[in-house]
Amino acid sequence: MLVFSRKELYKRKDVQKLLNALKEGKINRITPKFILEEGLRYLDAEEITNLFKENVKTVLEELVEDGILVKELLETRLACPKCGSLKASLKLVCPACNSPSIKKGEAVEHVACGHVDFETVFKTPEGGMICLKCNSPISRDEDYRRLGFLYKCLVCGEFSKTPRRILTCGECESEYNEDNGIPFEVYGYSVNESRKEIIEVESLDLSPVIKNLRTSFWEAETSVILKGKSGLEHPFTLMSYRPGSKNTEETNIMVDVVFEKNGVDEVSVISFFSKILDFNVKHAVLVGVPSVSEEAKRLGESYRISVLECSKMEEVVETLWNTIKPIVEEEASKTFMEVAGILETSQALKNLLKEEPQDIAKP
Ligand SMILES: [Zn+2]
Ligand SMILES: [Zn+2]
Ligand SMILES: [Zn+2]
Structure with missing residues (x-):
């Protein structure tokens, strides 16, 4: 037996709207969208409740606490350790000297001397290839090895397939990486099927x-x-x-x-x-x-x-x-x-008052 209780939470118009939308199946799963300028937004729920950003999240969490909604982990993002922002841009740096001055290109290796550089560097204006380290011309295919796309550090010359990745916060410009960034868990919300009738009652x-x-x-x-x-x-x-x-x-x-x-x-x-x-x-x-x-x-x-x-x-x-x-x-x-009774009484009183002087005047 569920007696309609209408806790403070359910008295709120925004919560009411959300419960009704869930009940009517207008939304089933509340998932966030990532908007670069604004971070994570539960846009559907915001539209229904007329609440903005963090406020809508608070309501969703309150409904989870009350058992009406269940939440599931959708993904983990990395937040800035300094300001918590999710806005970030990825910067690549040389794994050897940390210089951000790196360039991507198709690399080849001269088999005879082991020299590695971009293919464009081996190319001569005449259309041939020459190794700039040992000055040997490369004429046969077996003289060089294709290494695929690599990053070259323009400072120390190091070639690498996986440069170090550094995130630059779009809000406070702090730099961080996977190790010191703050894991930010992103949740989706859906109706707790076993407590669906509460929504029925509380809406x-x-x-x-x-x-x-x-x-x-x-x-x-x-x-x-x-x-x-x-x-x-x-x-x-x-x-x-x-x-x-x-x-x-x-x-x-x-x-x-x-x-x-x-x-x-x-x-x-x-x-x-x-x-x-x-x-x-x-x-x-x-x-x-x-x-x-x-x-x-x-x-x-x-x-x-x-x-x-x-x-x-x-x-x-x-x-x-x-x-x-x-x-x-x-x-x-x-x-x-x-x-009406009061009016009647007062009318009777008035009449009485009117009549009284006449009574007195009577001989
Ligand atoms: Zn060479
Ligand atoms: Zn370097
Ligand atoms: Zn920041």
Whole structure:
């Protein structure tokens, strides 16, 4: 049994939007994009929540902590050890002397003397080849060996296949490498299938009901924890009351919205009943989603609890309001009668005052 709790986290509009998008399957997997100027961005989630960058990540992490989302490691990037930025440019340096002055080219080796240089250096203007170290002309294919593309250091002359790699931070210009860079784990987020029903429950937005109640001058609040007569505290999905006036007692409505995958049964009704017993509740409403057993409905009737059945969460607002509306209207008409009563009394008083002088004037 899941009673709609609406923690602070789920009350937030941005979180609501995200939960709804996940519920409706608008997004299934939230993965980041790497944007050079801005780093990692969860753009889909940003668009849905209207949150920016780090804020969206915070929300995603909070939902992971709450078990609604699960995260998986997608990749590890290297961040600047000084400023944490992911913006970097790769610089290649000579492995022998660390000079960045290196050049890539197709290298060949003169087999006879072992001299290595770029093929272009061996070439003569006439189209032949000559070794600049031993000055021997190279005429046969077997006189030289192709070494493929290599980097040549223009300072110390070293040839290397794998020059050293240094990252230059695009933010603070610090230089770092694989050894001293900070590993930055990149995560993707998806719905925790085993807790999908929580999304179903927590994506409920009762604000239209609250708004209607407040328009009718009722106080209303969702996910409240109230102290009962026993001193114990009980949570309710919705609590609303019409502030009392002189002639009427304060009247209230207590609501719980309960989601039970296999149908809401008597247990939920009994548990709700035990809570309302601890208060002076005038109207108790229990909304069951996605179905309510006949026993539960009968039990609700005998406990004077309005048990409502909604096949899905989206129906709760309308069904609930349709039940509450007559109560609110009845109270409103009472108020009207009261006001009318006051007016009547004051009119009678006025008449009395008007008549009084005449009475005095009478002989
Ligand atoms: Zn040579
Ligand atoms: Zn060098
Ligand atoms: Zn930096």
